[in-house]
Amino acid sequence: MMNGQSIIEVIQARSSCRTYQETPIALPVQQQLIAFMSAHAVGPLGTPARLSLIAATEEDRQALKGLSTYGFIKGATGFILGAVPHGDFNQEDFGYVMEHAVLYATSLGLGTCWLGGTFAKSRFAAKLGLGENEVLPAVIATGYCAAKRRVVESVIRRQAGADQRLPWERLFFDGAFGVPLSREAAGPFATVLDMVRLGPSASNKQPWRIIKDKTSSDGAVWHLFMQRTPGYAKRNEALLGIADMQRIDMGIAMCHFALTAEELGLHGAWTVREPAIEKPDALTAYIATWTRA
Numbered sequence: 001m002m003n004g005q006s007i008i009e010v011i012q013a014r015s016s017c018r019t020y021q022e023t024p025i026a027l028p029v030q031q032q033l034i035a036f037m038s039a040h041a042v043g044p045l046g047t048p049a050r051l052s053l054i055a056a057t058e059e060d061r062q063a064l065k066g067l068s069t070y071g072f073i074k075g076a077t078g079f080i081l082g083a084v085p086h087g088d089f090n091q092e093d094f095g096y097v098m099e100h101a102v103l104y105a106t107s108l109g110l111g112t113c114w115l116g117g118t119f120a121k122s123r124f125a126a127k128l129g130l131g132e133n134e135v136l137p138a139v140i141a142t143g144y145c146a147a148k149r150r151v152v153e154s155v156i157r158r159q160a161g162a163d164q165r166l167p168w169e170r171l172f173f174d175g176a177f178g179v180p181l182s183r184e185a186a187g188p189f190a191t192v193l194d195m196v197r198l199g200p201s202a203s204n205k206q207p208w209r210i211i212k213d214k215t216s217s218d219g220a221v222w223h224l225f226m227q228r229t230p231g232y233a234k235r236n237e238a239l240l241g242i243a244d245m246q247r248i249d250m251g252i253a254m255c256h257f258a259l260t261a262e263e264l265g266l267h268g269a270w271t272v273r274e275p276a277i278e279k280p281d282a283l284t285a286y287i288a289t290w291t292r293a
């Protein structure tokens with residue numbers, strides 16, 4: 001449960017909002033979100049993040065235009081900023097804690113949109129007091145979503161394939177890559193995987209792949225892999241200096257998995273210990289394993 005609501009309903013209710021109402025976020029709502037973020041700032045793989053909610057000034061909104069994010073955000077009244085130190089798993093942990101905040105914001109009735117870009121020297125970095133050893137891999141626009149989508153937004157959504165998700169059989173596998181997992185074999189985890197599938201991802205590439213461990217008949221062990229989009233990280237890094245956004249997507253998937261499982265009474269935790277599973281190609285990387293407690 002989150003804020004008295006089912007996490008499954010919150011995940012289903014979330015979608016990227018790119019047009020906001022002018023109304024500023026109500027003070028008690030801001031306070032609730034800030035309190036939540038400070039209580040949930042450490043990622044499942046141990047990275048401590050620093051999260052902050054800022055009220056968006058007109059200058060912040062203008063500044064977005066120079067930051068190589070795609071899509072056009074109109075009228076966001078707030079931004080959620082986050083910084084993590086350099087280090088292993090920092091992007092995954094960043095994705096997890098920021099998505100946790102996104103879901104909480106959703107439960108408070110706020111719209112959100114993840115924005116990946118080049119933030120290192122931005123006014124967002126300055127507002128957060130970004131340290132030498134820290135990175136600010138993405139920001140989240142927030143505020144009350146306008147009821148009606150602008151046409152331009154519908155077009156962006158269509159281009160990003162935002163309303164589409166890859167079919168189950170391309171995402172979830174039974175014991176090995178290439179062996180699709182049936183819903184029956186997933187058992188109570190079918191809903192958990194459904195909620196991973198609804199997660200946001202950069203350019204809606206959905207790089208998450210999950211394998212049910214074949215030695216665990218009761219579905220106690222699940223391995224998360226990243227299927228990189230050819231050229232995506234290199235192009236972003238080389239052209240735009242953008243963080244490895246597909247690793248952020250992995251953290252988002254870990255968040256949706258763990259929170260949904262927890263709500264269904266399936267308690268467990270993420271650890272990193274690569275299993276002996278053959279990867280289909282060099283673009284596939286092991287990320288982490290969820291084990292039932």
Ligand SMILES: Cc1cc2nc3c(=O)[nH]c(=O)nc-3n(C[C@H](O)[C@H](O)[C@H](O)COP(=O)(O)O)c2cc1C
Binds near residue numbers: 017202245
């Ligand atoms: C790490 C990350 C970066 C993103 N960057 C942008 C962005 O720069 N501009 C934008 O309009 N949407 C951005 N998005 C939102 C995705 O396009 C969106 O999540 C995806 O198309 C799925 O749509 P949905 O969130 O409505 O389910 C980003 C999402 C993630 C997870």
